[in-house]
Structures are given as C-alpha cells and as structure tokens.
Amino acid sequence: MRSASHKTGLLRAIVSVVHVGRQMATAEARVEDEKGKLYAHATTTCFVFDVRGWLEIQASAFRLCQKNQLGESHLRLLVR
Numbered sequence: 001m002r003s004a005s006h007k008t009g010l011l012r013a014i015v016s017v018v019h020v021g022r023q024m025a026t027a028e029a030r031v032e033d034e035k036g037k038l039y040a041h042a043t044t045t046c047f048v049f050d051v052r053g054w055l056e057i058q059a060s061a062f063r064l065c066q067k068n069q070l071g072e073s074h075l076r077l078l079v080r
Contacts (some may be wrong), residue, residue: 002039010034023048 004011011031018026025048031040 001041002037004031004039008033008039011039018043021048 002008011033013029013031015027015029018028025046026044027046028043029041030038032038
C-alpha cells in the first residue's frame, strides 16, 4: 500500500458487493491510481434491519416518552 498526496494524481475507488443476504451484507473497496497501483483497501459487514419494524420501535419509544414526560435524552436511550 502507498500513501497518497496532492502529487499522486487521480485516484479511483472500486466498490463491489460481495454478498447480500436476508440479514447480512458484505462489500469490499479498493483505491487505485490510473496505473492500477493499490493505495487502500477495505471490507465491511453490515447487518440488514427491517426499517418498518425499526420505525415502529421508534414510534413506541416516542409515545412512551411523551406519556411519561421524558426528554429527548431518554428517547435516545430507549431506541439504542
């Protein structure tokens, strides 16, 4: 791997999804110069959540805070 500076020239990121499942997804990325020399690489694993279910949890926590007259800091603790 190499360090990059203002003298390096144009760099590009190449990103690819390796796997997408029902609950997990993985991806990888590479940063290369115009000649294909590698400057950086990374991988990630992400958990996939049902957004509708998450929104219902947030709404329930918000209603609970309103009912009990709790502040925003309590709401953040409830939805973590």
